[in-house]
Amino acid sequence: MGIKDKDLLTMDQLDRKQLELILNTAREMKTIIKRDIKKVPTLRGKSVVTLFYEPSTRTRTSFELAGKYMSADVVNINTTASSVVKGESLKDTGMTLQAMGVDIVVIRHSMAGAPQLLGQYLQARVINAGDGFHQHPTQALLDMLTIKERLGGFAGLKVAIIGDLLHSRVARSNLIGLNTMGAEVWFCGPPTLIPPGLEKQGVRVTYDLEEAVSKADVVMMLRIQLERQKAGYFPSLREYSQLYGLNKDRLALAQKDCLVIHPGPINRGVEISGEVADSLNSYINEQVTNGVAVRMALLYLMLGQKGE
Amino acid sequence: MSRFLLKGGLVLDPKTGLEKEWDVRVEKGRISELGSDLAQEADEEVIDVKGKIVAPGFIDLHVHLREPGGEAHETILTGCQAAVAGGFTAITAMPNTKPCADNEGIIELVKNRAQQAGLAQVFPIGAISKGRQGQEIAEIGSLYQAGAIAVSDDGSPITSSEVMRRALEYTKIFGIPVISHCEDLALAADGLMHEGKWSTVLGLRGIPAQAEEIMVARDILLAQLTGGKLHLAHLSTAGSVELLRFAQKRGIAVTAEATPHHLLLTDEEVQAYATNTKVNPPLRSREDVQAIRQAVKEDLIQCIATDHAPWSQEEKEQEYNRAPNGIVGLETAVPMVWDTLVVKEKMSFLELIARFTIGPARVLNLDRGYLAVGKEANITIVDPLLQKKVQASTFYSKGKNTPVDGRTFQGWPVMTIVEGKIVMRDGKVKGEKN
Numbered sequence: 001m002g003i004k005d006k007d008l009l010t011m012d013q014l015d016r017k018q019l020e021l022i023l024n025t026a027r028e029m030k031t032i033i034k035r036d037i038k039k040v041p042t043l044r045g046k047s048v049v050t051l052f053y054e055p056s057t058r059t060r061t062s063f064e065l066a067g068k069y070m071s072a073d074v075v076n077i078n079t080t081a082s083s084v085v086k087g088e089s090l091k092d093t094g095m096t097l098q099a100m101g102v103d104i105v106v107i108r109h110s111m112a113g114a115p116q117l118l119g120q121y122l123q124a125r126v127i128n129a130g131d132g133f134h135q136h137p138t139q140a141l142l143d144m145l146t147i148k149e150r151l152g153g154f155a156g157l158k159v160a161i162i163g164d165l166l167h168s169r170v171a172r173s174n175l176i177g178l179n180t181m182g183a184e185v186w187f188c189g190p191p192t193l194i195p196p197g198l199e200k201q202g203v204r205v206t207y208d209l210e211e212a213v214s215k216a217d218v219v220m221m222l223r224i225q226l227e228r229q230k231a232g233y234f235p236s237l238r239e240y241s242q243l244y245g246l247n248k249d250r251l252a253l254a255q256k257d258c259l260v261i262h263p264g265p266i267n268r269g270v271e272i273s274g275e276v277a278d279s280l281n282s283y284i285n286e287q288v289t290n291g292v293a294v295r296m297a298l299l300y301l302m303l304g305q306k307g308e
Numbered sequence: 309m310s311r312f313l314l315k316g317g318l319v320l321d322p323k324t325g326l327e328k329e330w331d332v333r334v335e336k337g338r339i340s341e342l343g344s345d346l347a348q349e350a351d352e353e354v355i356d357v358k359g360k361i362v363a364p365g366f367i368d369l370h371v372h373l374r375e376p377g378g379e380a381h382e383t384i385l386t387g388c389q390a391a392v393a394g395g396f397t398a399i400t401a402m403p404n405t406k407p408c409a410d411n412e413g414i415i416e417l418v419k420n421r422a423q424q425a426g427l428a429q430v431f432p433i434g435a436i437s438k439g440r441q442g443q444e445i446a447e448i449g450s451l452y453q454a455g456a457i458a459v460s461d462d463g464s465p466i467t468s469s470e471v472m473r474r475a476l477e478y479t480k481i482f483g484i485p486v487i488s489h490c491e492d493l494a495l496a497a498d499g500l501m502h503e504g505k506w507s508t509v510l511g512l513r514g515i516p517a518q519a520e521e522i523m524v525a526r527d528i529l530l531a532q533l534t535g536g537k538l539h540l541a542h543l544s545t546a547g548s549v550e551l552l553r554f555a556q557k558r559g560i561a562v563t564a565e566a567t568p569h570h571l572l573l574t575d576e577e578v579q580a581y582a583t584n585t586k587v588n589p590p591l592r593s594r595e596d597v598q599a600i601r602q603a604v605k606e607d608l609i610q611c612i613a614t615d616h617a618p619w620s621q622e623e624k625e626q627e628y629n630r631a632p633n634g635i636v637g638l639e640t641a642v643p644m645v646w647d648t649l650v651v652k653e654k655m656s657f658l659e660l661i662a663r664f665t666i667g668p669a670r671v672l673n674l675d676r677g678y679l680a681v682g683k684e685a686n687i688t689i690v691d692p693l694l695q696k697k698v699q700a701s702t703f704y705s706k707g708k709n710t711p712v713d714g715r716t717f718q719g720w721p722v723m724t725i726v727e728g729k730i731v732m733r734d735g736k737v738k739g740e741k742n
Contacts, residue, residue, distance in 0.1 A: 091625050111627040112511040113581030132629075134511030169511060196514060197505030 002301040007119040007126035010135040011176035019144070019180060025297035026145050026290065032069055033292055042304045043072035049097060050076045050129070051118075052108040058264060058288060059129050059138070063106050066295035070304070075102075090114060094121035103303055107131070125302050133167050138298065139263055140173035142291040144181070146283050147218055149290075150259055154181035160212040161185065162244060163222030163271055166193045166233075170263045171222060175203055188212035189222075189244060192233040209244055216254040221246050221262045221272045237270055247273040251281065259283050310728075311335045313348060317357035317689065321364060322662035323678035332362055334685040337728035342681055357689055360722060361657060364678050365397025365686030366664040368638065369671060370462070370487075370541060370565060370613035373399075373430070376417060377406025382618040382706045384421040384430065389739075390616070390638040390705035391428035392732040395721025397686040398429040398676065399616075399638070403440070404463045410435035410446040412454035419455050427731050427738070428724075429686075431672065436461045436475045436486060442468060445475050452482040457672050460487035462541055463588075465523055467493060469530065476536025485537040485563070485671055490523035490548070491589070500628060502575040502590040510578060512628060515590050517545040524548045532560045539671050540564040542615050544589040546599035552608050563671045565611040566600050568644040569635050569711065573597070577711055583624045583631035584711040587617070601648070605655055610667035614641045618707020636707040640698055642690065644712060646719025650692070657692070664688075689723035696720050704737055 003022075005013050014022070032040055048067040050060050060076065067074040088096075090109075094117075097105055104125045107115045112132030119126040130136040144154070151157060159178055161171045165187050178185050179202045186204045187194060188211075198205055206212050213219055224240055234240045251258065260272070260281045268274045277284060312334055319330040319342070333341035333352075348354050368391065374382035382390075384401070391399045401418045403409030409418070415432045422430030434451030436459045438444050448459055459479060466472040466488070475486050496519040501507050503514025524540060528551055531538040543549070543564050555562045569587060574594050577585045585591055603609040614637025624631050642664070649655040669677030676686060695718045700708040724732035731738045 089622075089625070090627060109627070111629040113628045116581050117627060132511045133513075172509070172511060195508040196503050196516075197508045200505060201508070 003298070007115065008137055008298065008302070009115050009119065009126070009128045011137050011140055011173045014177070014180070016180055019177060022141055022294065022297050022301065023145050023148055025301060026141070026293040027149070029296040029300070030289070030293040032296070033289060038069045039071060040069065041071045042300060043067065043070040046072045046103045046303050047101070048072045048074045048104050048106065048299065049102045050074065050106045051093070052076070052078045052129070053114070054108050054110045054130070056108055056130070058291065059108065062288070062291040063129065063295050066292050066299055069292070070296060070299060072299065072303070090117055091121050094118045098122050098124060104299065127298060127302070130169055132169065133172070134169050135173050136169040137173050138291070138295055139170050140177045142287055142294040143174055143220065143261055144177055145290045145294055146261055146287050147259060150283065151217060154178060154183040157183040157217040158215060159183050159185050159218040159220065160188055160216040161220045161222065162188045162209065162212060162246065164193045164224050164228060165189050165222070166195045167228070168222050174220065175201065186212045186216070190234055193228070209250060210253055213246070213250050214253045216258055218259045218261065219246060219251070219254060221260070223263065223265065223267060224271050241270050245271055245273065246276050248275050251276055261287055264288070311351065312353040312355055313346060314357050314362055314687070314689070315354050317360045317362035319362045319679065320658055320661055321679045322658050322666045325658065326679070327658055332679070332687070334725065334728050337685060339679060339681055339683050339685045342679065359691070359693070361690040361692055363661045363688050363690065364665045365676070365724070365726065366395050366642070366688045367398045367668040367674070367677060368396045368614050368616070368641070369400050369611055369668040371399040371401060371616045371638065372404065372618065372634070373401045373418070374618060375405065375421065376414065380620050381623070384418060385425045386704060386706050387616070387618070387638070388422060388425040388427035388430065389737045390636070390703060392724040392726065393704045393735060393737050394638040394640070395642045395688045395690065395724055395732070396428055396638060397688060397724060397726045398431065400458070400672070401430050401432045402462050403433050403435040403460060408435050408440045409433070409451070409456070410438050410440065412450050415451055415454040415456050428726060431457045431674070433458045433460050433487065435459060436466060437471060440464055442466045442471055445471065445478055448478055448482065452484060456484070457674070458485045458487050458539070460489065460541070462487060462489045465489050465491045465493060469526060472527065473530050473534060476530055476534040476538060480534070480536055483537065483673060485539040487539045487541050488523070488527050489541050490520050490527060492519045492522045495519040495522065499590070500586065501578050502592045504575060504593055506575045506578055510581070512578070517547055517592065517596065520545050520589055521547040521551060524551045528555045528560055528562055531562050532558065538562045542567050542570065542589055542613070543600065543609060544570045544592050545596045549599045549603045549608065552603060556608065563611070564609045565613040566604055566609045567613060567615045568637055568641045570600050571597065571604065572644050572648050573711060581628045582711060583626065583628055584635065584709045586628060586631050586633055587635045588633040601653065604649065604663060605653070605659070607662070610663065611671060612641065612645055612663045613668065614638055616705070618705050619709050620706065621708065624709050634709060636703065636705050636710050638705060639703050640710055640712055643696065643698070643717035643720045646690070646692070647717035651718045685725055685728040687725040688721055690719060691722045692719050694718065694720045694722065
């Protein structure tokens with residue numbers, strides 16, 4: 001069995017069974033990453049295109065390595081180097097890629113829904129690598145893999161996601177996946193950065209960082225961007241950090257073996273203190289490894305299996 | 309054919325409350341006789357309209373014809389074809405063309421081309437402000453003399469309360485309405501859809517209902533201050549309806565319109581990022597839709613208007629953020645609203661027809677929207693039982709941007725008569741299809 005839908009666009013496409021399949025496959029993939037010779041022939045003859053309309057280092061590199069470790073041919077397209085700057089529409093870009101016969105397109109776009117649009121024009125499969133403030137399924141999957149490996153499962157875990165939730169596709173994806181697996185999800189941030197209409201989405205909301213962190217099994221810190229301050233969501237990074245930064249004292253309120261994770265890149269001393277980022281609780285680097293493993297698993301499940 | 313007899317239809321006139329199985333004789337462009345069992349005269353065609361509703365010609369007071377400047381999306385001809393196909397005998401032309409209708413030249417151009425088209429009657433609307441910039445009021449006197457029947461900066465709000473005040477005052481010279489597009493731009497920010505659960509799920513920036521309501525409240529208070537004639541375009545929220553009630557209680561004269569899409573569709577429709585759901589004001593919540601329906605039923609909202617906003621396919625085949633706002637409405641308005649309000653919600657024929665006829669006629673000070681002997685024969689005939697699927701590809705409008713493509717509705721216009729001429733019959737418009 002592989003991934004049911006043609007395209008992986010949002011986390012609500014994945015039920016419990018599919019999530020378990022992906023996470024278990026990813027754990028197997030991790031053994032390949034740890035080998036000396038990191039190459040298996042699984043995806044030989046398959047082509048993977050990464051189409052990035054937004055700057056990204058870790059997600060793009062991680063997809064590229066995932067493809068290469070499995071012997072796929074990987075081509076990276078970024079907007080500045082392609083005809084996109086010449087004003088080509090997403091529809092035409094999609095049809096061009098289709099005509100070239102690619103097998104899977106990994107897209108990152110600043111606008112929500114762009115992967116859906118691309119998927120309509122492609123017979124090739126599409127993986128959403130982050131679209132606007134909508135979804136970032138592979139990030140949620142790698143976060144979930146990190147949690148599963150360290151804590152064994154999800155049922156009853158308190159997971160606090162802290163920071164700019166309004167603009168966070170990572171939080172939206174994690175919320176869906178973690179809910180599916182039975183964790184208790186908390187969102188915490190200033191009211192200006194909490195999206196509306198969360199009441200019926202199975203999440204507890206607090207503006208109080210200490211309440212969110214208290215007895216948490218996992219604390220996920222989100223990156224705060226300076227431009228949000230300029231847009232008036234909070235008065236200064238200094239004040240933001242005082243109210244919502246994670247430091248050692250605050251972390252002490254959580255479970256002793258609480259996992260601290262972050263989708264990166266981190267702002268040391270803003271949303272997370274250097275001391276916490278480098279502590280034994282921090283699994284931020286482990287997440288990066290898991291990112292490659294999860295993406296290998298997805299490429300394998302979406303491309304590598306015959307007769308699907 | 310200069311003379312014909314509409315036989316056996318249910319003749320409805322919201323002005324007089326007439327609701328009888330009568331015959332209507334049309335001669336030389338006018339209604340020459342109204343009554344039961346009229347005998348066929350020599351060289352007269354008898355058109356059997358038994359089981360159909362014979363109503364005064366429908367009026368749509370909110371249409372974007374795009375010409376001049378946006379001919380890729382619509383022309384005055386294709387817009388007029390779409391209008392009569394959809395049962396409208398008269399439409400307005402909103403001034404947000406390129407260049408915009410802030411001068412007599414554009415008003416003249418629209419009138420002339422509409423006359424050449426010879427289908428629906430077109431009443432141009434002038435801009436409130438020069439260049440639709442919201443800074444200085446346009447030469448409203450010249451616009452009025454050239455034939456503008458209202459002014460509006462539709463598509464953009466008048467941000468300055470001072471400018472809006474002056475517009476409401478100045479138009480009192482001519483007695484024409486100021487049609488307000490109510491939107492607090494700062495609060496709507498760069499919103500793409502209604503702010504609520506769905507905007508969060510979809511990661512699209514939300515436009516809170518209050519962005520509309522703040523301006524509705526302001527404009528109502530300015531109408532009170534000035535005694536000007538205020539008409540509120542495309543109201544979409546429950547809060548706006550409450551504000552209309554407030555105005556009514558205080559005795560402040562204000563009229564309003566609702567669109568078919570705000571009467572039928574909710575923000576849930578945006579789910580698949582279908583850009584044909586992108587419209588301003590956005591599709592709102594279920595509670596808002598209910599409130600708008602209620603207001604239409606109570607005549608608190610007097611007009612149904614399409615806000616017909618055609619866009620070429622390329623414009624809508626883009627990322628949700630990039631696609632322009634707008635839904636075409638002329639060819640789907642009657643069935644959408646009939647199915648929703650009459651078939652499902654049991655509103656009376658007469659009441660609904662009032663919102664398409666006498667309601668907009670009163671807003672625009674037009675002596676039409678009713679049936680009387682000697683009056684110009686502008687008639688819309690509706691088959692209240694006809695069920696049909698919407699097929700955007702067959703629209704006369706250049707814009708196929710409808711979110712209800714493929715849906716089936718009951719209650720379709722089957723004949724449109726303008727100045728005594730049958731310009732649409734069974735969905736086919738007179739003349740060549742462009």
